[in-house]
Amino acid sequence: MYREKILEVLEKFKQGRISQEEALNILQNLPYEDLGFAKIDYHRELRKGFPEVIFCEGKTPYQVREIALAMHRKEVDVLGTRASREHFEAVKEVIDKAIYYEEARIISVKNTPLKKTKGVIGVVAAGTSDLPVAEEAAVTAELMGNTVKRFYDVGVAGLHRLLHKLDEIRKCRVLIAVAGMEGALPTVLGGLVSAPVIAVPTSVGYGANFRGLSALLAMLNSCASGVTVVNIDNGFGAAYAATLINRIGEEEK
Structure with a gap:
C-alpha cells in the first residue's frame, strides 16, 4: 500500500499539483x-x-x-x-x-484483500493442551494468506494417531510441530517427511518440564534433519517463518 502512496505523491509533485514542501511533509510521515x-x-x-x-x-x-x-x-x-x-x-x-x-x-x-499462497502449511499438535500455541500458529498463518491444515492430538504417546494422518501431512509444503512434555513430535515428523519442520516447544508439562525448557532442549538436540526450532510457546514466530518459506518461488501478483 505504501509503495503506491509514495508513487502517488511523487507523481503529484512532478505534475505540479503539490509543492516540494507539501510532498516532503507527506513522505516524512510515511x-x-x-x-x-x-x-x-x-x-x-x-x-x-x-x-x-x-x-x-x-x-x-x-x-x-x-x-x-x-x-x-x-x-x-x-x-x-x-x-x-x-x-x-x-x-x-x-x-x-x-x-x-x-x-x-x-x-x-482486515483492511486489504488477502493474497493467498499456493502451498499448504500443516500445523501438527501433540496434545489438546498444546492447542493455544497451535492455534496461534494456525490463525497467524491463515491471516497471512496461507491455506492451513490442522492435525491435532497426534502426539507420540499414541503414535498410530500420527501415522493415520501421515499421507495428508506429507502433502504440506511446510510443517509446524507443536509439543510440550518431552518434545519428541518434531523429531518423529522430521524422520518421516521431506518438508521443512518448524518445531515449537510449549510450556505444557509437569515440574521437570521447567515450563517448556525440557521440550526446547530436546528439539534443539533433534537427530532428525530439517528440523528448526523457535522459542517456547512462539506459535506466531513459527507461522511467520513458515509463511516466508511457503512464499518462496511464488510470483508476486
Missing part, C-alpha cells in the same frame, strides 16, 4: 508514526511483505487500542498477538469489524 508510547513502522510491509504486528502482552488495553486504530486509519491490516479479552474489547470500541480468536489470543482487522 515511515513511522510516533504515538508517544509506540512508533508504528509503516514500511515493514514494504520490507517484509506483511505489516508490523502488535504484541499485546504487557501493553495496556488503551495502548493496544490506539496502535490498532492508527494502523486502521492508514488502511493497514491489524494483527495483535497474545491479546486478552480486555485488549479486544478496547479495540472493538473503535474498530467495529475487529475479530477476536479466543483460543489463539489474536485480534485481527
